[in-house]
Amino acid sequence: MSVADTKPVSFARGAPSLDIVDVEGLKAAALAAFDSDPAGVTGYGTSVGYVPLREWIAKKHGVHVDQVMVTNGSMQADAFLFDQLVKADTPVIVERPTYDRTLLGLRERRGQLHPITLDEDGLDVAELRALLESGVRPAIAHIIPNFQNPAGVTLSMPKRQELLALAEQYGFIIFEDxxxxxVRFRGESMPRLLDMDGGKGNVVYASSFSKTVCPGVRVGYLVGPSGLISQICKAATNTYIAPNMVAQAIVHQFAVSGALENSVKTVRHALNERADALAAALRKHLPEAKFTVPDGGYFLWVELGEDIDVDALLHAAAARHVAVVKGTDFLLEGGQGSLRLAYSAVRAEDIDEGVRRLAEAVHSLR
Structure with a gap:
């Protein structure tokens, strides 16, 4: 086997590859952060996060600064929100499939999970309406509206409107993750549910700089009603006093310098090229596979058929130096024959070879 044949290809991790991370820009931002605010960068700070970044985020979303909390990554934002709203047997709406760590966090809090089917245009709102009409009263509905992880689909405008109407009618919070x-690379951008809600308090919004700057900064944030954010900040104070001021100050300088805007352009271009390369490789090597090519984001969901045991496929692919994530990880039940492929960390020139090996693994099981 040649060196080229043994080079690992990983479709497993939703992270940008190093070649599209602006390392020099981050170095400059770090220097600027320490030069401009040494006391703020090196001090404890408070649980709301680095104040200048908090203010920048508030301005970005057109909300009052009291509605924003900056955290150590958006997963920590998720955890704080779930701690406030989800107790044992609390009904919770999740998408089917959905992010595996979301399922883990909600199950650890013993929430009563109600998975709702995902269509090509997002959550099956009719199915959700039927569930609500049956008497289920969720505290929260976890929604990944854009380029959903793992399915790659985007919630359509009519469904966004109907979901907001249901939240208001039945009194639950939409957690817009x-x-x-x-990182949309084609098509028209959709308005955020947060913006569409118009300040009614039916939406709590979370985002992260992991996908636009780099995962290593571990900076995420929550936007929501000021009362709820205040409660979460108190819990955060008791947990760690304050998040990472150094990382948040660097992100702030990266944003205000214009480097963030340039970084987003770089990431979009690379993701577009890689998504197209992955779709082409799947059509070439696995023509029987079913998938929807996303208009942005990091992931593509592949249906290979019920005759494929994804546990066995995981090992067969690994033997060929290809890493994938099995679809069963993203569902409470089902997902056999499905994979999530992350194209963000794979250079375009390596994608075809990776899919060729994956196809070889699939065919070995048939």
Whole structure:
């Protein structure tokens, strides 16, 4: 086997590859942060996060600064929100499939999970309406509206409107988990549910700089009603006093310098090229596979058929130096024959070879 044949290809991790991370821009932002605000960068700070970044986020979303909290990554924002709203047997709406760590966090809090089918245009709102009409009263509905992880689909405008109407009618909070909004690489951008809600308090919004800057900064944030954010900040104070001021100050300088805007452009271009390359490779090597090519984000969901055991496929692919994530990880039940492929970390020139090996693994099981 040649060196080229043994080079690992990983479709497993939703992270940008190093070649599209602006390392020099981050170095400059770090220097600027320490030069401009050494006391703020090196001090404890408070649980709301680095104040200048908090103010920048508030301005970005057109909300009062009291509605914003900056956290150590958006997963920590999720955890704080779930701690406030989800107790044992609390009904919770989730998408089917959905992010595996979301399922883990909600199950650890013993929430009563109600998965709702995802269509090509997002959540099956009719199915949700039927559930609500049956008497289920969720506290929260977790929605990834743009380029959903793992399915890659986007919630359509009519469904956004209907979902907001249902939240108001039945009194639940929409948790808009939206780290991929800014990495759309084709098509028209959709308005955020947060913006469409018009300040009614039916939406809590979370996002992250992991997908637009780099995962290593571990900076995310929550936007929501000021009373709820205040409660979460108190819990955060008791947990860690304050999040990482150094990382948040660097992100702030990266944003205000214009480097963030340039970084987003770089990431979008690379993702577009990689998504197209992955779709072409799947059509070439696995023509029987079913998938929807996303208009942004990091992931593509592939249906290979019920005759494929994804547990066995995981090992067969690994033997060929290809890493994938099995679809069963993203569902409470089902998902056999499905995979999530992350194209963000794979250079375009390596994608065809990776899919060729994956196809070889699939065919070995048949």
């Amino acid at each position: 939206d780290p991929y909004h800014d």
